[in-house]
Amino acid sequence: MTVLSPSAEERLQTVLSRLRPRLENQISTATSVLEEHSHGEAMDAARLPAAVIFAESTEDVSAVLKECHIARVPVVAFGAGTSVEGHVTPPEHAISLDLSRMTTIVELNAEDLDCRVQAGLTRQSLNTQIRDTGLFFPVDPGGEATLGGMCATRASGTAAVRYGTMKENVLGLTVVLATGEIIRTGGRVRKSSTGYDLTSLFIGSEGTLGIITEVQLRLHGRPDTLSAAICQFENLHDAIQTAMEIIQCGIPINRVELMDSMQMEASIRFSKLEGLRPLTTLFFEFAGAPAAVQEQVTATEELALANNGLGFAWAESAEDRARLWKARHDAFWAAKAIEPTARVISTDCIVPISRLGELIEGVSQDIAASGLKAPLLGHVGDGNFHTLIITEHSPEGYERALELDRKIVGRALALDGSCSGEHGVGMGKLEFLATEHGEGALSVMRALKSTMDPHHILNPGKLLPNGPVYRG
Amino acid sequence: MTVLSPSAEERLQTVLSRLRPRLENQISTATSVLEEHSHGEAMDAARLPAAVIFAESTEDVSAVLKECHIARVPVVAFGAGTSVEGHVTPPEHAISLDLSRMTTIVELNAEDLDCRVQAGLTRQSLNTQIRDTGLFFPVDPGGEATLGGMCATRASGTAAVRYGTMKENVLGLTVVLATGEIIRTGGRVRKSSTGYDLTSLFIGSEGTLGIITEVQLRLHGRPDTLSAAICQFENLHDAIQTAMEIIQCGIPINRVELMDSMQMEASIRFSKLEGLRPLTTLFFEFAGAPAAVQEQVTATEELALANNGLGFAWAESAEDRARLWKARHDAFWAAKAIEPTARVISTDCIVPISRLGELIEGVSQDIAASGLKAPLLGHVGDGNFHTLIITEHSPEGYERALELDRKIVGRALALDGSCSGEHGVGMGKLEFLATEHGEGALSVMRALKSTMDPHHILNPGKLLPNGPVYRG
Structure with missing residues (x-):
């Protein structure tokens, strides 16, 4: 110590x-x-x-x-x-x-589809508590995260393709500034044109500009009809092409998730998915009014089959649907079970959807060259994907994984992408920010940081490469 | 001079x-x-x-x-x-x-549903130029505004209820800072968790933090089916209740606009709307795949009739639809024609939708007490509305209109509202910002302004009350 x-x-x-x-x-x-x-x-x-x-x-x-x-x-x-x-x-x-410990729902305005919560409440707890209203909060990162933490990292997840990320679902905040001063940003209205968008400035600021203590959230009505299906493909390219066409056709799909063949092999074993083969797979969810859902399903099925999809398998019951999505959310644990003594490092990057095929092709070469196993999955409707790098528990193993991650991120940035779709910068992505944003934007960020936190006491060393460092 | x-x-x-x-x-x-x-x-x-x-x-x-x-x-x-x-x-x-003069489409990425334009391009010109791609940019303030100006004021309009405002439809910017330094913010990806959200900081900053020269925009596919209708009501309350229930039920309506009886009387005369009575009226637009549209229509019609709506009138042809929406967009000119020698001042405020009925009831009393004519219309799905105050062309007439506007805004702020849903602050709304945001948030805004523009050369005297003023 x-x-x-x-x-x-x-x-x-x-x-x-x-x-x-x-x-x-x-x-x-x-x-x-x-x-x-x-x-x-x-x-x-x-x-x-x-x-x-x-x-x-x-x-x-x-x-x-x-x-x-x-x-x-x-x-x-x-x-x-x-x-x-x-x-x-x-x-x-x-x-x-x-x-x-700050887990109170401060106010619930069901008729306006909004609520105010303390920052320590988790999204799962919120959704459980408001279930009777017919409303829910849609942003769903994998973990049982707090809503304040989700604000701080601009979190998203599988439902972002339909509902957006924290950026689109937070109306206002209570923030404590570095000095201890308490301010409120935004409000309850759907939109406003008055003043600088301080809410968006704090969303994604990773605790470096102020500490979020309350969040005004947009809620959404639970859809009448939910329907889930999967479709398998002989190759990755066809699956990605299908996802891309779904977005381009404007089908308002609820979720569209991809797992590659290695991930599927692991998930079939781990989650006991019967009747599926270890092939690239798309997971679909459709939501809305019944006829609208049927129309989305038909259109999606046509696109998938035209791209050599091997047919739709439906999760008919609520239990089957839950099982399917649990398998998706357990992908990390399934990957971990491939080599139980190894460790798994989840990477995160995003590109414009038309570049996804090219990116993943290159990433596959990088994975092969690395000698590591690394199943791949992602929020393919957004162009966002994760590689689950399986490596040994040692400093060398960790370094090998990071080396592979650097190559993946490098490819994403070269294709107009971002080094993180949803995990954030923290310390892990610092080295990529200059390439992604350019020194001009970074110096503006540093100037904002120094203005908001002149003594650099708020989470120093995170988000900003070569940023102001706390010096004791 | x-x-x-x-x-x-x-x-x-x-x-x-x-x-x-x-x-x-x-x-x-x-x-x-x-x-x-x-x-x-x-x-x-x-x-x-x-x-x-x-x-x-x-x-x-x-x-x-x-x-x-x-x-x-x-x-x-x-x-x-x-x-x-x-x-x-x-x-x-x-x-x-x-x-x-900066009107170039710098790049068009149809397959990714985005484009990059110079800031001087108008939204109408963009939509004309990209018509062949099947894509369009949905944000539609009334005027033929430039996309840079729309960014600077965080503009919205009738389609915001479905597509959001500029905030949700801009992916990145090129901005020239006060010093002349050129930076890029954001990028092409749908979402990113890396760094402070500089794009959102400039959206709505009214030229006070930097000058926007290029804009990366999200585009959307033109829907297969468009359908428009109107429904009249004997009273304002029933119309507002209908709009509120549409939103609460999560019907993904494309537009839902309200005009009160005085505005309808003016618009019937000005836009030669046959078969309509001078009653409170909702204008609806539905868009999407055919069955989804039919389902939305049925659900909306049920809600309207249950709230004493007097029946749906359909705009069957594309020409009828265009005529109906032109009447809506010409509302200002229709109001002006009520007293051709008078002037019309358009106010703008917004509240959570459940407070809209209470607000408009109070506003009606204020209008009556003022002795002025002031038809009322709005983007009722967002809780955003405009009063078109008709007053005489004189300093006294202007002052009377402002006096009425102050009462309207005061009521909106007391109901958790904002003093501007879409017009912005400029000089006209400066006096309300302290009440709306509180001194804490305003001092953060002032600090950001001083950091970004230390000599206060960028549009001084706008957006920030008692903000830094340029002193020659």
Whole structure:
């Protein structure tokens, strides 16, 4: 463990002693708690925070930031810890500010299809609690993430092709600024043309510009009819072509997901999918009013068959549908089961959909050249895909996986893509930002960061390559 | 005309003389040109710019801003001049930078449903030029606005209920910063989680943070089937209730527009709408695949009739449809024809849809109390509406209209609304921003402004109340 320099240690102790009267029972330095807050998922880098504070209100967050701002103690917000790019790994001498106790639905406006929630509520819990209203929140990253964390990383998932990402589904926020000041952004209206779009500035800012404590969300009506099917293909190209044509024809499909043959082989075994072959597969979901769904199904089936699809298999019952989508969501675990002693690293990149075929062809060559196994799956309607790189549990294994990931990302960027469709930058994607955004845009981002957080206490070392670094 | 202080005049002349070698034939000080650039539509405030420069490239814009930044000469970007809130009225001693010659479609990626255009292209021209691809750009403010201007004001219109606003339909931008530096934001991908959302920061920034010179737009496939109808109601409440239920039921309606009885009376006369009565009316448009459209129509008709709608009248042919929507888009001129010598001021506010009935009830009382005529119409599916205040051509008449507008906006803000759904802030809505956003959010906006434009040369006096003001 790093020995704290007296000065950083002293400042930290000052902050904690000033906060104790207010937050006595919400501060922990127990080793198990520190360890839980030392990392998210998947990134190797872990570091113990100096203390964990469990916020129970926006005012708690404000009190913590106010002291940390004065004393220049870094703070990283922590929700469910499901980040896969190192977002929640604390910088040195930092406080991990845990918002997972802030789980209240502050208001529910069913007639306007919106609600306001505290940032620590998970999407699953929200959807369970509002089920009786006939409404739901559609953004669905794989993990049981908090809605605040989903805002901070601009999360999306399988339903983004129909409903958009967090960017399109958040109407407003409560944010605590670095100084401890509490502001509200946006509001409840569907659209507004008044003032800078601060809501969008905080969405995706990864806790580096302020800490989100409340979120005003758009909700959607549960569709009358849901229908799911899969179609298998002899080759990847035909499957991608089908997905691309679905989007180009404007079929308002609910989800369209791809798994390649290696992933399917793993998922058939892991999820006991009967009657399927280890071939490239598209998973479809259709939703809406009954005739509209039927029309979407017919149009999609025609496109798939014209692209040599091997026929549609329907998930007729709700149970079958749930089983199918569970298999999709368990893809990571299925890949992990290929070599149970190995580790699996999920990459994430996105390109314009017409470049997806070319990209995946190149990626397949890179995977073959690497000697690693790496099944592939993705939100193919958005052009977004993940490679699940299977590698050994060792620094060398990790480095080999990263080397492959660099090649994949390099190809995506060369095809007008982005190095992350949904996982975010954290520490894992820092090295690609200059290529993706250019130095001009990056210097604007750095200037905004310095304006919003002049002492660089908010999650330093994340999102901005060569950005302002906290210096104790 | 204001006498320029020697120092401001000198600096301006320095800028012009330094720019002349590059832009000789693009600089005008002809009175007619200055007058054209002295105001947008509707606001009283007009002021001649000191010169108009017609940019023909991003590099031209960069050259102008570079000199203006050094010399501290204010610049206002000018597109089609359709702003109704004073956005393009020049500050004192300013250059009006006209982008209307920048009309190229830089790239068209039909297979990915996106394109890149120069900022001076109008949406109508874009849609005419890409008609053969089967694609279109859906955001439709009333006027023949430029796409750059639509970005700058976060424009929307009748199709926002289905397709969203500029915020949801812009993937990336080229922006010239105050210093003249050229940056690109966003890209071509559908979604990305990498870095601060600079694109959204510039969308709606009204030329105060940078000047947008190119726009990457999302395009959409033209629907197979379009169908339009109207339904009349004996009272406003039933019409609003119908619109609200359409949204709550998740019917993916293409447009749903409201006109009150006074507006209908004017439009029946102006647009020669036969067979209609001067009653509150909803205009509907349905789009999509044939069965889906039929299903939407049936569901909507049921809701309308259950709310005492007086029956659907269908626009069967494409000509009838065009005539109906032309009547809707000519509402302003119909209102103007009520008293041809009077002037019409279009207000703009928005509330959560469930508050719309209460709001409009209050607004009706305010209108009655004002003694003015003020027909009412709106994008009712979004909760966004306009009052067309008819008043006399005099400073007193203008003041009476503003007094009424203040009451309307006050009511909207008290009902969780916004003072502008789509027209923007400009100078016209400055007084409401503190109430709407709170001082906390406003100080963040001011800090961002000072960071991005330290000399406050970019459209000073707009968007931010008590914001940094250019001081010559």
